[in-house]
Amino acid sequence: xxxELRKFSLFTDLTDNQIxxxxxxxxxxxxxxxxxxxxxxxxxxxxxIIIEGEVEIIKKNGDRYYPLAKLNSxxxxxxxxxxxNSARSASVKSVEDSKLICFDLEKIKTDSNYLDIYAKxxxxxxxxxxxxxxxxxxxxxxxxxxxxAIGNFAVNIIAxxxxxxxxxxxxxxxxxxxxxxxxxxxxxxxxxxYFIISMMLKSGYPLKAFGITTEHWxxxxxxxxxxxxxxxxxxxxxxxxxxxxxxxxxxIPLFDPTAIFKSAADINMxxxxxxxxxxxxxxxxxxxxxxxxxxxALQKFLTGSKFKTKWSAIILSNILFAGxxxxxxxxxxxxxxxxxxxxxxxxxxxxxxxxxxxxxxxIGVWAAFIVGFENIF
Numbered sequence: 001x002x003x004e005l006r007k008f009s010l011f012t013d014l015t016d017n018q019i020x021x022x023x024x025x026x027x028x029x030x031x032x033x034x035x036x037x038x039x040x041x042x043x044x045x046x047x048x049i050i051i052e053g054e055v056e057i058i059k060k061n062g063d064r065y066y067p068l069a070k071l072n073s074x075x076x077x078x079x080x081x082x083x084x085n086s087a088r089s090a091s092v093k094s095v096e097d098s099k100l101i102c103f104d105l106e107k108i109k110t111d112s113n114y115l116d117i118y119a120k121x122x123x124x125x126x127x128x129x130x131x132x133x134x135x136x137x138x139x140x141x142x143x144x145x146x147x148x149a150i151g152n153f154a155v156n157i158i159a160x161x162x163x164x165x166x167x168x169x170x171x172x173x174x175x176x177x178x179x180x181x182x183x184x185x186x187x188x189x190x191x192x193x194y195f196i197i198s199m200m201l202k203s204g205y206p207l208k209a210f211g212i213t214t215e216h217w218x219x220x221x222x223x224x225x226x227x228x229x230x231x232x233x234x235x236x237x238x239x240x241x242x243x244x245x246x247x248x249x250x251x252i253p254l255f256d257p258t259a260i261f262k263s264a265a266d267i268n269m270x271x272x273x274x275x276x277x278x279x280x281x282x283x284x285x286x287x288x289x290x291x292x293x294x295x296x297a298l299q300k301f302l303t304g305s306k307f308k309t310k311w312s313a314i315i316l317s318n319i320l321f322a323g324x325x326x327x328x329x330x331x332x333x334x335x336x337x338x339x340x341x342x343x344x345x346x347x348x349x350x351x352x353x354x355x356x357x358x359x360x361x362x363i364g365v366w367a368a369f370i371v372g373f374e375n376i377f
Contacts, residue, residue: 045106053098196293220355256372314344
């Protein structure tokens with residue numbers, strides 16, 4: 001243990017004799033992953049140095065524990081007991097199998113043989129606590145910044161929902177005068193776009209935090225294509241099964257690029273390619289709204305485990321995304337919700353708009369402009 005202690009900054013100024021005396025009042029402990037070794041509310045005069053592994057400081061509120069910080073090899077935990085004889089303010093548990101050295105502070109504080117060590121520890125930990133308070137101030141500013149962003153986000157979401165509800169009936173009537181519903185969708189999502197972009201600019205976070213980045217774009221594109229191919233096959237298989245088993249759909253062709261038109265009289269190739277081009281251009285804007293605006297904000301602001309916040313953000317953002325298509329039909333809204341979950345997962349994995357936009361374009365063009373899914377609804 002003598003050589004191990006020498007590696008840590010706490011002991012660099014101690015003599016060999018002082019370290020030998022410390023070894024007499026210390027012992028090594030080994031912890032399994034998830035094991036709590038400091039208990040909130042308990043009074044004890046000990047501190048620990050992490051030799052191997054990782055531990056997490058957790059705070060209890062009601063029946064739940066909330067993570068505060070993680071500490072790795074070489075760091076110290078529980079040192080506040082050096083300055084106060086009060087109950088622990090938080091618990092500490094091992095994140096993985098870990099090895100620590102535990103020191104008896106009561107002996108250091110009360111035994112005259114350890115007064116020289118106690119003086120050096122007080123000076124060392126006093127400096128560490130001062131730096132920690134400075135860091136805490138910076139964290140407080142970040143928390144206030146996040147609260148401001150949450151407020152902006154909430155206001156924008158309320159505005160989006162209200163405007164969407166007010167305009168839905170108008171858009172339904174407008175749809176009756178159009179050969180296809182693409183323009184209606186653009187109008188609805190344009191309202192979303194204005195408020196989401198406003199939220200992003202006012203948040204104080206860099207655009208990279210919202211997935212607006214070109215980092216690793218080649219990998220993102222490659223992954224999105226590989227992950228999207230099975231979806232293209234599934235879309236074709238679903239339409240084949242619907243045509244095969246639903247009598248009223250028996251005469252619908254498997255591939256129907258003209259399905260975007262309401263009737264054969266409306267078919268116009270210039271309109272077809274204009275709609276196709278418009279769709280390709282508008283998809284990244286759509287993803288900017290749903291992924292960068294809504295999903296990114298929810299992932300950042302929702303509380304709980306990383307897994308829970310990720311999937312809550314994906315599901316909630318896709319409910320809004322599907323709602324933007326509900327003016328077409330409930331069935332169509334459901335059909336876009338399912339790939340929306342996939343796109344949400346892909347965005348959470350890559351944190352980039354590039355890959356998810358490529359995948360969205362591939363699936364959308366395949367389903368609407370090649371296979372022709374719109375006439376199913």
